[in-house]
Amino acid sequence: MSAPFPFSAIVGQDEMKRALLIAAVDPHVGGVLAFGDRGTGKSTTVRALAALLPQIKVVEGCPYNCDPERPSPLCPHCEGDGTTPEGAKKASKGRRISAPVIDLPLGATEDRVVGALDLERALTRGEKAFEPGLLARANRGFLYIDEVNLLEDHLVDLLLDVAASGENLVEREGLSVRHPARFVLIGSGNPEEGELRPQLLDRFGLSVEVTTPNDLETRVEVVRRRDAYERDPSAFHERWAKEEAKIRRRIERARRLIGEVEAPEAAYRRASEICMALDTDGLRGELTLIRAARASAALDGKKTIEDESLRAVAPMALRHRLRRDPLDEAGSAVRVERGLGEVFAA
Amino acid sequence: MIEAAALTADDASAGDGDPASERVWADALTAAALLALDPSGCGGLRLRAGPGPARDSWMTYLSALIPAGTPVRRMPSGIGDERLLGGLDLAATLKAGRPIAMRGMLAEADGGLLIAAMAERLGGETAAKLSLALDRGAVRPERTGAAEEVSTRFGLILLDEGIEEEEAPPEALIDRLAFSIDLSAYRGPLETDGFPLPEEIEAARERLSAASVGDEAMRALVGAALALGVASARAPILALRVARAAAALDGRPEASMDDCALAARLVLAPRATRLPAPPEDQQEEEPEDRQEEEPPEPPEDPDQDPPSEEPEPPPDESEAKTPEEILVEAAQAALPRDLLERMRAGVKLRSPASAGRKGEIARSLTRGRPIGVRPGAPRPGQRLNVVETLRNAAPWQPLRRRERGEETGEAATRVEVRKDDFRITRFKRARETCTVFVVDASGSSAFNRLAEAKGAVELLLAECYSRRDQVALITFAGKTVDLALPPTRSLARAKKLLAGLPGGGGTPLAAAIDAAGELAGKLARAGRTPAIVLMTDGRANIARDGAGDPPRAAEESLSAARSFAAQGHAALLVDISPRPRENAQALAGALKARYLPLPRADARRLNDAVRGATGR
Numbered sequence: 001m002s003a004p005f006p007f008s009a010i011v012g013q014d015e016m017k018r019a020l021l022i023a024a025v026d027p028h029v030g031g032v033l034a035f036g037d038r039g040t041g042k043s044t045t046v047r048a049l050a051a052l053l054p055q056i057k058v059v060e061g062c063p064y065n066c067d068p069e070r071p072s073p074l075c076p077h078c079e080g081d082g083t084t085p086e087g088a089k090k091a092s093k094g095r096r097i098s099a100p101v102i103d104l105p106l107g108a109t110e111d112r113v114v115g116a117l118d119l120e121r122a123l124t125r126g127e128k129a130f131e132p133g134l135l136a137r138a139n140r141g142f143l144y145i146d147e148v149n150l151l152e153d154h155l156v157d158l159l160l161d162v163a164a165s166g167e168n169l170v171e172r173e174g175l176s177v178r179h180p181a182r183f184v185l186i187g188s189g190n191p192e193e194g195e196l197r198p199q200l201l202d203r204f205g206l207s208v209e210v211t212t213p214n215d216l217e218t219r220v221e222v223v224r225r226r227d228a229y230e231r232d233p234s235a236f237h238e239r240w241a242k243e244e245a246k247i248r249r250r251i252e253r254a255r256r257l258i259g260e261v262e263a264p265e266a267a268y269r270r271a272s273e274i275c276m277a278l279d280t281d282g283l284r285g286e287l288t289l290i291r292a293a294r295a296s297a298a299l300d301g302k303k304t305i306e307d308e309s310l311r312a313v314a315p316m317a318l319r320h321r322l323r324r325d326p327l328d329e330a331g332s333a334v335r336v337e338r339g340l341g342e343v344f345a346a
Numbered sequence: 347m348i349e350a351a352a353l354t355a356d357d358a359s360a361g362d363g364d365p366a367s368e369r370v371w372a373d374a375l376t377a378a379a380l381l382a383l384d385p386s387g388c389g390g391l392r393l394r395a396g397p398g399p400a401r402d403s404w405m406t407y408l409s410a411l412i413p414a415g416t417p418v419r420r421m422p423s424g425i426g427d428e429r430l431l432g433g434l435d436l437a438a439t440l441k442a443g444r445p446i447a448m449r450g451m452l453a454e455a456d457g458g459l460l461i462a463a464m465a466e467r468l469g470g471e472t473a474a475k476l477s478l479a480l481d482r483g484a485v486r487p488e489r490t491g492a493a494e495e496v497s498t499r500f501g502l503i504l505l506d507e508g509i510e511e512e513e514a515p516p517e518a519l520i521d522r523l524a525f526s527i528d529l530s531a532y533r534g535p536l537e538t539d540g541f542p543l544p545e546e547i548e549a550a551r552e553r554l555s556a557a558s559v560g561d562e563a564m565r566a567l568v569g570a571a572l573a574l575g576v577a578s579a580r581a582p583i584l585a586l587r588v589a590r591a592a593a594a595l596d597g598r599p600e601a602s603m604d605d606c607a608l609a610a611r612l613v614l615a616p617r618a619t620r621l622p623a624p625p626e627d628q629q630e631e632e633p634e635d636r637q638e639e640e641p642p643e644p645p646e647d648p649d650q651d652p653p654s655e656e657p658e659p660p661p662d663e664s665e666a667k668t669p670e671e672i673l674v675e676a677a678q679a680a681l682p683r684d685l686l687e688r689m690r691a692g693v694k695l696r697s698p699a700s701a702g703r704k705g706e707i708a709r710s711l712t713r714g715r716p717i718g719v720r721p722g723a724p725r726p727g728q729r730l731n732v733v734e735t736l737r738n739a740a741p742w743q744p745l746r747r748r749e750r751g752e753e754t755g756e757a758a759t760r761v762e763v764r765k766d767d768f769r770i771t772r773f774k775r776a777r778e779t780c781t782v783f784v785v786d787a788s789g790s791s792a793f794n795r796l797a798e799a800k801g802a803v804e805l806l807l808a809e810c811y812s813r814r815d816q817v818a819l820i821t822f823a824g825k826t827v828d829l830a831l832p833p834t835r836s837l838a839r840a841k842k843l844l845a846g847l848p849g850g851g852g853t854p855l856a857a858a859i860d861a862a863g864e865l866a867g868k869l870a871r872a873g874r875t876p877a878i879v880l881m882t883d884g885r886a887n888i889a890r891d892g893a894g895d896p897p898r899a900a901e902e903s904l905s906a907a908r909s910f911a912a913q914g915h916a917a918l919l920v921d922i923s924p925r926p927r928e929n930a931q932a933l934a935g936a937l938k939a940r941y942l943p944l945p946r947a948d949a950r951r952l953n954d955a956v957r958g959a960t961g962r
Contacts, residue, residue, distance in 0.1 A: 037577060037578070038521050039577075041579065105485060105487060107430070112489055123740050126744035128741055150470055212578065212579060219579065220568045
C-alpha cells in the first residue's frame with residue numbers, strides 16, 4: 001500500500017479537518033464522529049491525519065507505547081508489576097515512532113481488540129501470556145472505526161468505555177490484565193446504512209456532518225488531485241510536502257500553546273448561554289465546547305478564547321447533543337445556527 | 347414491483363437504453379474488456395442477470411481476457427469472516443499443535459477478481475469489509491491467525507440475481523464499482539466477435555500507466571456527473587479511470603472525447619438521478635425528436651466497434667455543443683426510456699440507498715451478527731468458534747499431554763481438545779419489525795385529516811425509531827400506487843415525504859391493499875415482521891384496472907382485503923374520515939385489522955393500537 005493521500009491536499013471539508021486537528025491538539029476533547037454521504041472522503045481524511053501527527057517517544061519494547069519520561073502507572077511492562085520484572089529498567093530508553101492511528105476494521109474479533117491469551121505460546125509452550133490487542137497499540141494515538149454504525153453494539157460500548165477511562169481491563173481465560181489505553185476515538189459512517197444508537201452519539205466529543213461539494217470547480221479540483229495522486233503518488237507527496245509540514249508545525253505549536261490559552265469568565269458565560277439556548281442535555285456540552293474552543297484558539301495562535309473560537313466549534317461540539325427529535329435529522333445544524341444567532345445577537 | 351403493478355402497460359419501454367437492445371450486450375462486453383484491463387482501478391462491475399446463457403457467455407468472455415494464473419475467487423453471499431478475512435485453520439492447527447493461519451479470500455483475490463455470487467443477498471457488514479478492501483487496496487483483518495496487513499487489489503464482480511427493483515446489492519458497494527450492467531432482459535445473440543482480444547488487452551495493459559486524461563476532458567466528466575445528479579465523488583474518479591483505460595485500449599496516449607463519452611455512458615449513466623435542464627430554446631423539441639427518430643428497431647450490426655458507435659449527437663446541432671453536453675448526451679443515450687421519461691417529468695429519482703439490505707431467513711442460527719461466545723458443543727446448525735475453543739484448550743495442554751503420554755506410553759504432540767473446551771459463536775438474528783404506512787392521498791379530503799393526525803403519525807415514527815425498526819411508505823391516489831419509501835430506517839425521510847405529500851385524485855384502494863400485501867409478504871420472506879398501518883376513509887372509487895367505478899372498486903377492495911387477511915400479517919386501519927364510516931369498518935373486518943377511527947385516535951391510543959397489532 002502506498003502512502004496515504006496528503007491531508008493538506010484534501011479539498012474543502014473544512015469542518016471535518018478542523019475537528020480532527022482539534023483532536024490532534026487536545027486528545028481529551030473526546031473523539032470525533034464524522035457522518036455523511038458516500039464518497040466524500042471521510043476515511044481518506046482520517047487516514048491522512050496519521051501522516052501529520054507529530055512523532056511520539058516510546059519506551060523500547062513496550063507494547064503499550066509508554067512515554068519514557070512518564071511511563072503509565074498502569075502499564076504492566078514499564079512499571080514492572082510482576083509480569084515483567086525487568087520492565088522498569090527499560091523505561092529509561094526510548095525511541096521515536098509516528099503516533100499510532102490504528103484502524104479497527106469491521107469483523108475484527110473481540111480478542112484482537114482487547115487482547116487475549118497468546119495462543120501460540122499457550123499451545124506450543126503451555127505458557128499463559130497476554131497478547132495485547134488493538135487497544136494497546138492505539139495507546140497515545142488514534143483509533144479509527146469506519147462504518148462505526150455497523151460495528152456490533154457491544155464492541156462500540158466497550159470502546160467508548162475504554163476511551164473514557166483510559167484503561168483497558170481484560171478478564172478472560174484466567175488472565176487479569178490492566179493496561180493504559182488512552183486514545184482518540186474516531187468514527188465515521190453513512191447515516192443511510194443505519195444510525196448510531198442515540199446513547200452513543202453524545203459520547204463522542206465532536207461530531208461533523210460531511211457533505212458532497214456541489215459546485216463544479218470544487219469537484220473538478222477533487223478529481224484532479226485524486227488523479228494526480230493515483231498516477232504518481234510520490235511526486236504528489238513531494239508537491240504537497242511543504243503544506244503538510246506547515247500543518248504539522250501548526251499542530252506542534254498549538255500543543256505548546258494550549259496550556260497558556262486562557263478562558264476568561266466571559267467565555268464560560270458564553271458557553272453556558274449557548275448551551276442553554278440550544279437546550280443541550282447535561283454539562284458535557286459546555287465542557288467540550290470550552291475544550292474544543294481552547295484547542296481551536298491554539299491552532300489559530302490565539303491566547304484567549306474569544307467568541308470567534310466558540311462560534312467556530314459550537315456546531316461540532318453541540319449538534320449531536322441537542323434534545324433529539326428523531327424525525328428532525330437534517331435540522332440539527334440549523335438549530336445550532338439559530339441558537340448561535342440568538343446568543344450572539346444579544 | 348409495486349410501481350410496475352400500478353403503471354399500465356402502455357410504457358413498453360424502448361429506446362437506446364432499452365434493456366433488450368444489443369447495445370446493452372455491446373456495453374457489457376466493453377465493460378468486461380475495460381475491467382480485465384484494469385480490475386482494481388475500475389473497482390469492478392455489477393452484473394444484473396439471472397444465471398443463464400447471457401451471463402455465462404459474458405463470464406466466458408471475461409475469463410478469456412484475464413491472463414492465465416490470475417486469481418479468481420468466488421464468494422458466497424453468506425461468507426463468514428473467517429473465510430473472507432482469514433483466521434485459524436482448524437484442521438491444520440489441531441494437527442500441527444500450533445496455530446496455523448488460513449488466508450482470507452480478500453487476500454487470495456489480490457491481483458485478480460473476486461466474484462460475489464447472489465450479491466443481492468450480501469449483508470451490510472460483509473459489504474463494509476469489501477468496501478474497505480476496495481478503498482485501501484489492503485486490509486489488516488485483526489483476527490487471530492490473520493493479524494498482518496495483506497494486499498487486496500482486486501476487481502469485484504457482483505452477480506446480482508435480484509428480480510425486484512429493490513432487491514439489489516448494497517449501494518455502498520455499487521458506488522465503488524465503475525460498471526453496472528443489466529443483462530436480465532437481454533435475449534439477443536451472444537456474439538463476442540469484434541470485441542477486444544486477450545492479446546489486445548495484454549498490450550493495452552502496458553500502455554495503461556502512461557495514458558492520461560486532459561484537463562478539459564476531466565472538467566467535462568465532472569460537469570456531466572454534476573448535471574446528471576450523480577452525488578458521489580467516486581463516480582467521476584471512476585469515470586476518469588475508465589476513460590484512461592479506454593484510451594489505452596485504443597492505443598491513444600491521451601483520452602479522446604470518445605473515450606470520455608464511453609466512460610459517461612458506462613459509468614455515469616447508471617448513476618444518473620436527473621437530467622440537466624436543457625437550453626431554453628431547444629428544450630421542448632430536442633428530447634421528443636430523439637425519441638421518435640430512434641425507434642427501438644432491431645439494433646445496429648454487432649460488428650461495429652463499440653467505442654466508435656457512440657451515440658451520434660443529432661448532426662444539426664453538434665457544432666454548438668460543449669464537451670460536457672456531449673458527455674451528458676452520451677450518458678442519456680444509455681438510459682432506458684421509461685427512466686428518461688420519469689426524469690424528464692422532473693421526478694428526482696430516489697437514490698436506491700436502502701435497497702438491497704435484505705434480511706436473512708430467520709431460522710438460521712449460523713448467520714447474522716456475532717454477538718458473543720458461549721460454551722457448549724456445537725449442534726447441527728451452530729458454528730464452532732475455533733479460536734475461542736483453542737484458547738480454552740490451550741492452558742491445559744501440558745497437563746493433558748502428560749496424561750495422554752502416561753496412558754498411551756507415547757509422546758503426544760497433538761492439541762488435546764476436549765468437550766468442555768468447545769465454544770460456539772452466538773449470532774443475533776435481528777427479527778426486525780417494519781411498519782408499512784399505507785396512506786390514502788386521494789381527494790376525498792383524506793389528506794386534510796391525515797394532517798390532523800400528524801402528531802399521532804410522528805409519535806408512531808418516534809416509537810419505530812427507539813426500537814430501531816424500519817418503516818416503509820406506500821401512498822395511493824388517482825390511478826397509482828407508489829412505494830414512496832422502500833423499507834428504511836431513515837425516519838427523517840419518511841416524515842419529509844409524508845409532509846410533502848400532495849392530496850387529490852381518486853382512491854385506488856384495491857391496488858393499494860394488493861401492494862401492501864405484496865410488500866408485507868416480501869418483508870416476511872426476508873425475515874422481518876411486517877406491520878401494516880392503513881390510513882384511509884375506505885371510500886374506494888378506482889377499480890384495479892384504473893376505471894372510475896365506485897361499486898366495483900369497493901367490491902375489489904374487499905376481496906383484496908380478504909386475500910391480505912389470508913396472509914396473516916398484522917394490520918391496523920386508521921379511519922381518517924370525519925365521522926367513523928361503515929365502509930372503513932367493513933374493510934377493517936375483511937382485513938382482520940384493528941379498526942381505529944381517527945377522531946378518537948389520539949397519539950397514545952394509536953401507538954398502543956399499533957403495538958397491539960404487532961404484538962410488542
